[in-house]
Structure formats: structure tokens, C-alpha cells
Amino acid sequence: MSETFIELPNPGVEGITYYTPKQDPPSGQTLDPQPNVDGQPKALPMLFTPLKMRGLEFHNRIFVAPMCQYSSQDGFITPWHMAHIGGICSRGPGLTFVEATAILPEGRITPQCAGIWDDKHTEAWGKLVEFAHSQNQKVGIQLAHSGRKGSTVAPFLHFGMLATENIGGWPNEVVGPSEEPWDEHHATPKPLTKEGIQRIIKAFVDATKRALEAGFDVIEIHNAHGYLLNSFCSPAVNKRTDEYGGSFENRIRFILEVVDAVRSTIPDDMPLWLRISASDYLEESMPDSPSWRVEDTIKLARILAEHGVDVINISCAGNHRAQRWQPHAWQPVLAGMVREAIQDLKVKGGGKMFVGAAGGICDGHVGEKLLQEQKCDAILAGRQFQKNPGTVWAMAEDLD
Template sequence: MASRPLFNAPAPNVPYFVPRQYPPAGTAFDPQPHGKPVPTLFRPLKIRGVEFQNRIFLAPLCQYSSENGVVSPWQLVHLGGIFTHGPGLTLTEATAVLPEGRISPEDAGIWTDEQATAWAQVVQFAHSQNQKIGIQLAHAGRKASTAAPWVAATGTVPFIAGGWPDEVLGPTDEPHQPDFPTPKALSKEGITRIVKGFVDAAKRSIRAGFDVIEIHGAHGFLISSFYAPASNTRTDEYGGSFENRIRLAIEVVDAVRAVIPPTTPLFFRLSATDWLKDEQGPRWRSEDSVRLSRVLAEHGVDFIDVSTGGLSAATQMSPLASGAGYQVPFAADIKAALGDKVFVGAVGGINEGKFAQSILDEGKADAVLVGRMFQKNPGFVWKLADDLDVELHQSSQIGWPFQGRAKKAAK
């Protein structure tokens, strides 16, 4: 009997050698070796033309590690260390669509071809590992020209330190908080420029090879500062009524959906509540997010990524807003209202496999997004699998010491 050729197959379509990964890391063995069914957390999820091997997604994590918007080897190492362990989807940090849309001078961007080329190298490596990667497109609005959080918790970065305090934009000239830059109220022409910035960034993202596009409409950045009544006191067609305040969000969604392939999933991250109290004036509530989500779904958004907060320094969060799953009820509200009309992601303090699985079992969301736990443990998918006694395929270089020849030798 002829022996099998000893051939370490290469990943296709890569200008360097890395071993082929099939199936991708993070895929559950089906059937499981112990005969138990695969839990929903580790079952594939298909959205438009993209299938994710499990329902654990990496949430965007700002890194403040780029120069002139161009990502560095840091992003390749940071993200690569995570997606080689197999989340169903890896989302990049908030990536600015225009230079003034950065949070800090060191934010990533995609308003130039040079920036897109740098991102393409990260995408290429993700695809060499048979992994899916998405980009979060963002404009920081009135929270721009500020510092990386380990440099200063608040405050304006001046021109001399690379900031742009006189070019910060918002729905009005009201700053996010007193020591932040005073924004310029966007004109209609300025809004048109913003929408075009998202469109051009989406086109570059598709050319760079990203599998998913996410629009950042949360955390008090530009889009959410328009839809939230506490920060938008305009009296034109972009202010006042609910329909007017969500106009920018819908214009961006429509414009981006029109220029990306019909097979590409479009995600939208929103802040489901601003955590303000009634006595603090007009506020954005969970029922408003349900209403917005319904409109977004009608305009081609496939996935609502449900976060909260970030709008105001006057925020008074619930005493429960620091525990496991504190934002999950807001995702559940949207899922209950929209059902199968849109996919919903829950995020916030999801740190254990049985808890993550319960979110899906109870119909509160279709996927979970995890951020800080991946910072602490890039192999967090594996940890969740261990919690549920699920056997996973791993990247060959990572998994081989735990099985096969090495496993036999250890006995």
C-alpha cells in the first residue's frame, strides 16, 4: 500500500508560504467526538454571500497605532494573533473615512489608496488563514482631535501635537464636553462631503478585499450625535423629528449599500441608549433604537451591532452597566421586534461560554461580539469552546501539539 505524500500544502493566492488552513480555525468538529450536538454558538452563520464558521465575532478595538492613517505591523500582529485562533469574524478598529474623522492623530484611516494598500496586507493574511475580516468605517465627529486614552482621559490635542481642533465637526457647535474641541456645525454641503467620504472608503475597502463593511453609528461619534436628540438641536431637515435626526445615518447606509457588492454584508453599530435620565432632557432610548433598526433593515443593513453609551459626559449609567451582558437586553429588544428581518449582535461583558450560548438559545441575538476578552486572551474562542465542551479545528501550527503525533507521544 502506497504511503500518503508528505506535503505541507500552501495557502492559495498568497505571495509567501503559509500552510493551508482547511477547515478554518474556529470550526467545530461535526459530529463532535463525544457525540453531543454542536451548540449554536459554534454553528455557521451565513449573511448574504459570506459564511462565518461560528458566531463569536471580534468587536472593534481602537489601537491608536497608525501614522497619517496608515496601519503598521502592529495591526497585523494584533489582529493576526486573534484571527488565527478562529473567531467567525474579525472587525477592525474604527477606521476614519476622512482625516478630520479620526479620534486621535494616531487613528487608522482609509481615505487614501496608501492606507487601503496597508489594510490590504492585513486582509491578505486573514484570507491566507481562511478567515473572514470586516472593516468598521467611522467619523468621530465632535469627539475628534483627542488623545489616545493612555495619554489623557480627556482634552483637546492641539495643532502642535498633530491635532486639528479648528476642523472638528458636529451637528451643532456644542462640544462633547467642555475640554473637548468646539466643533463647527455641519452645513448641507459638509454633510454631502461626509457621505461621499463613506462611499469612497467603502469602495477602497472592497478593493482591499474586506468581507464585511460596518458603519460606525454609535458612541457619540458623528452619526450617533445626529440621531440622538441630546446632541442634535438643529432646526433644518437634519434635526428636530426622529425622521430628520436619522437622515444622515440613512443617507450613509443607502450610499454605501449602493457601491458594495450585493453579496457583501452591511453591518451597523448603534448605541441603543445614551444612558441619560429623563430630567436631563431629551434622550435616546431602546425603543428609538428598535425604530431605527427597522428603518436600517429596510435600507439594506443586514446586521445590527448593539452597543450603548458614549454620547455625553453627563451620562448616568445603570448600576447594572458593568456586569456580564449589561448591554444584551438592548440587543434582545431589537431582535424581539424585528425577528428574522435582520441579524442582531450582542456585546458587552460576554466572558463565558455557557452565558454566550444562553444569549443565542434565548433568541436575544444571532451572534456575540467580544472585545476586551480577546485583548486579554487572543485564543478566547478556544476558551469558550472549552466552557461548552466543544472540540474545534485549530490552525495547524497552533493545534498540532494538542493532537496527533504530539498527543500520542505525551501518553
């Protein structure tokens, strides 16, 4: 009696320096149409519909927000970062951001923050990116400078305590738009000189080039939470009297110069994101004082579209210690206000401008509702993925 054997090869992924089975389709991609119990197809949830952006297509709209890990040494990432990001991205998000990554050593928040200010940093980032690509997943990097909130200890030790030089800090090199510190625990910043501004713009360009060499799919500029670029935008913090302070046009000058420098460095088909605190949340605590408000974010978004920014990623607060806000609850509301105002906005060199929403999005029902109500085009979750790396699968189960 003869037996018939069928050859079943297990092909590896092309272009990867080691063998790993080919993931096609990628984890997190949903079948369409969906089967139903009565044999009739059902509509695919918006959360699991693809999103096309310049030369990329994300297979779902569940994205991983940057999560600082405070686990690097001299800016170098370690096997921890591979385990942390690798364990999440391989389980199917449409896009995974690595943590806020400093463009200069003094641009870190803590001495243990990750960096990309040195060519030597590129190799480790490249290995992480290669792993993500080996799983047929996309990964982005958030480029950041901490500004006046730099040189602190990890927040699980103390929320804002100064990191002195004895423990690797740089309290005498902290910079901001003006001299006002965040609070009594933080360093008093030195007002950034015009030469310093140009140095930082160049550092963003150099970091972008390293990110491209490492193979990242998306670049995001960090303009939120009171860090350097965001602090220049806010009249509550920026007290300058030169061309980088005073009027709205002057206060956004720095971020536009960074955006232009980065956009001209990356390929035309690469999406450019920008994270922003849509409001300082000082309306209640400082109602008679100028601050950054959602109306300013909408105004800036329209300008950013002309400068080639594809996504405005909505967060809030972080600029002033007098802020009064409800953690997470209001961020999707702000995102909805922005999206409604710019829903037909076209990006120079790209398509429409997209809006990302984050904050307290812990299950598929919440994420789907935000998309159905047109509050955003994609959702971002951070700590939820830290709690459950399989959040994409959990959201799929939420939506049956």
C-alpha cells in the first residue's frame, strides 16, 4: 500500500537576517467580510478596517502609544525593550510606537531614558525594527526633547524630583523658552538661545536620519506634555519677547521649523505625525491668563497640514503645574473637537489629515464608538498594552 506525501514548506521572511516563519497575513488583520451565524456576512468594525496614509497601509486602527520605560543606559536600549515592544507589536497593532526618544542627551526626561543622538544607538534600534518587520508589523519612533522637564528621576521613584549630577543628571543644562521651572522640584531652566534653537533643529534632523537608517516606518514629533516644543507654543509658559515669543505666529515658529526640517529629511511617502497637548487645561484655574487651548490646536493643525504633517495625535495638559483636568476622560473629547474642525483638511504632499485619540481606551467598544462617532481616525493605547500585550485580540473579542 503506497502513501502519498505532500510537501509543506515553512518559508522564512525575506530580507531578515535570521530565520523566522512568514506572517502573512499579519496578526491583527481581520477577514472581510466577517462570517455570521446565519451565513450572512456582517459589517467589519471600523476599528479593524485598514487605514491608508501616504505610502503605508495599516491593517487596523488600533495603535500603540509611546510608553517611557526608564530602562536605558546612556540612551542605549536593552533586551528589555525588545521584550517589551516585541511582545506587543507581534500581536497585531496597526502601528506600534517605541517610547519617547531623546534627540540629545540633555533632551532626556531621566538619565535612564532612551536616545537616538549618537550613531551608535542606531544598531540596537535597527534590531528592534527588524524584529517588528519580521512579524509583518509596522513600528514608529517619537522624537523628543524634554526641555524644562528634563533631568528628573524616574517617576516610579518620585514624580518630578531633580536628578543631580551625582546620579547622572544635568540640572545646569536644562533649557526652556523662559526661566520659569515646572515646580520647586525641577531645575530652573536657562532660556534657550537662538543658537540653541538651531542646534536642536539640527539634532532633530540628525535623529531623523538615524531613525531612517534603523528602518522605522513612521516619525512622530513630540509637541506635548510641556516638553520643549510644546512649552514654546504656550503663552502660559513662553515669556519670550523675541521672534519665538509673544504672538501665536511667533510661539509656533520653533515647531514649524522642526516640522519643515524633518519633513524635508524623510521620504515623500513616509507619514509624519505630531503629538500635541490640545489644551493646557488652565481655563478653570487661570481663567484670566493666556494659555494654549483647543482653538489654538485647531488653528495650528490647519497650518501643520500645509507643512506636510499627516496626523495630529491628541493628548492634553503637562505645560503648567496649575492645570485642572480629568485624566484621560477629556482627551478623546478634544480629539473629536479637532477632527470635526479639520475633517476635510488636505495635507500638502499627502491625503487628508488624520486625528489620533488616546486616553482611557481600554476595550473595543470604546474604541469603536469613537470611530463611529467620528471623534478620530485611529485610537492609541499605552498602559492597556502594558497590562495586556494581546489587547488587539481582546478588542476583536469585544466586538465579536
